Amino acid sequence: MKRWKLTARALLYRMKVGVTSFVLRILMRRIFGRMALRGLLPLITGPLYALWNALISYWIMRQARENALGPFAIDNLIARLEGPAKDLSDSAREAMLHGVGEMIMRHQDAHANHVYLLSRLLEVFDHETQALDVDWPRQARALAGLSECERCWLVETLSLAAVLVGPLRGRRQAFLEEVFDACGVAFDSRALGRLRRALMNGETPPSAMSGGA
Structure with a gap:
């Protein structure tokens, strides 16, 4: 900012x-x-x-709840990703990392949940450094070459990133709509709302693409 x-x-x-x-x-x-x-x-x-x-107190308590429950949702995602991560291409891994980095930049704030998510992805992908020079435009052009499974993981990861730091709106929503469109996935605001509510209730987050099923 x-x-x-x-x-x-x-x-x-x-x-x-x-x-x-x-x-x-x-x-x-x-x-x-x-x-x-x-x-x-x-x-x-x-x-x-x-x-x-x-x-003001309501805003502060909501942020505290996000900070407390966000890591649970992130760890759940990483636990499911660890196995499939071995089969993801380098392009898919880079797209996920740069996508989360772009989400941080769109949010204009290094929220603790975003930092933790990015650090866990760098860890599970065995990234050579903990530094990342975000270049989303280059990654966006490569999305067409990803497999359907890889695009699903990208959408699911960025959907969680979008709701980790507050209700979905503004720049975060616009970026997520861009990603959904580039991946050929219908943008479902209701599914994302369920994802946000599950996060704030401390429940296992449903997939943003599954409709909460």
């Missing part, structure tokens, strides 16, 4: 209480006038701050 975006996020978080109070004062002044402002503001700001902090 660009440095100015990181700075803006930090400033907005620290300004949340001040900005909320400022906006509330303007609204109340227009609605009730100056005389009512002093008496009503303390009665409203308390519940408003409580609601805002509850929302």
Whole structure:
């Protein structure tokens, strides 16, 4: 993520209480006038701050749950991949590694679950280094040469990567739709929703291509 975006996020978080109070004062002044402002503001700001902090707490707890349950889903995927990994071509392995790397870049944040997933894939593929210079455009052009089984593993791995760090949306969803289209697989948002719910419930994640069966 660009440095100015990181700075803006930090400033907005620290300004949340001040900005909320400022906006509330303007609204109340227009609605009730100056005389009512002093008496009503303390009665409203308390519940408003409580609601805002509850929302922040929900986001934090959701992230903590992702961080706690994500490795379970990742280890489950790796356990199923260890056997078939021996039969995957070098092109398939590279596509999976670079695909996860591209997902990290699309998310614009090195989330702990993504880092762990990439490290486990590097390990199971016996990659020569722990460094990876992501070049997804080159890998995307090679997807047509993968076997059907290899494309299925790519789709399943990137589907899990997409939901490991939050509800599927934005750049992550757009990238996943690109991958599904390139692999000739129908994009099923409901199956991905089930995958996300299974992850957050600590259940064995179903395949994004199986419809949860």
